[in-house]
Amino acid sequence: MLELVFALLAGILTIAAPCTLPMLPILLGASIGRVGHLRPAMIALGFVISFSATALLLGAITRLFDFDPNVLREAASILLLGFGLLMLWPTPFEWLSMRLNGWLDLGNSSAAQREGALGGLILGTTLGLVWTP
Structure with missing residues (x-):
């Protein structure tokens, strides 16, 4: 029984960890008002x-x-910095967004699919890819 209490406390502490707190607004904002429970x-x-x-x-x-995994971290940091700087200038950012829009389009999915459980799974998958260390 004591192990279950420790497991519950560990789960609560995991949810309250600083690295997971930014996920809560995304999770709630993407779920409130949608049909799929x-x-x-x-x-x-x-x-x-x-x-x-x-x-x-x-x-x-x-x-x-x-x-060396630090090379990947440094490359990711440089990419993140580059995209952050790119957002400061709207014209290059819009140009890049227009070019990437065709690649990132998942096809002819209906609005109901995007707002339902499958859309949630796709959203969670892409968030996990972005959040990976």
Whole structure:
């Protein structure tokens, strides 16, 4: 019984961790007012699956090829800084957004699919990919 109490406390502390707090507004904002009651759970499931799979895959690749993971972190930091600077100037940002829009379009999905459980799973998956360390 004591183990269950510790597991519950560990879960609560995990939710209150600073790295998960920014996820709460995204999860709530993407779920409030939607028809699907499973949407929040599907967002969380997609996030956990993609975050874990990507982190494990990147870890395996760095070990397999004897690659320094700090190089990936530095490259990601440079990309993040570059995109942040790009957002300061609207014209180049809009140009890049227009170019990437065709690649990022998931096809002819209806609004009902995007707002339902499947849309939540897709949203969670993409959030997990972005959040991966």
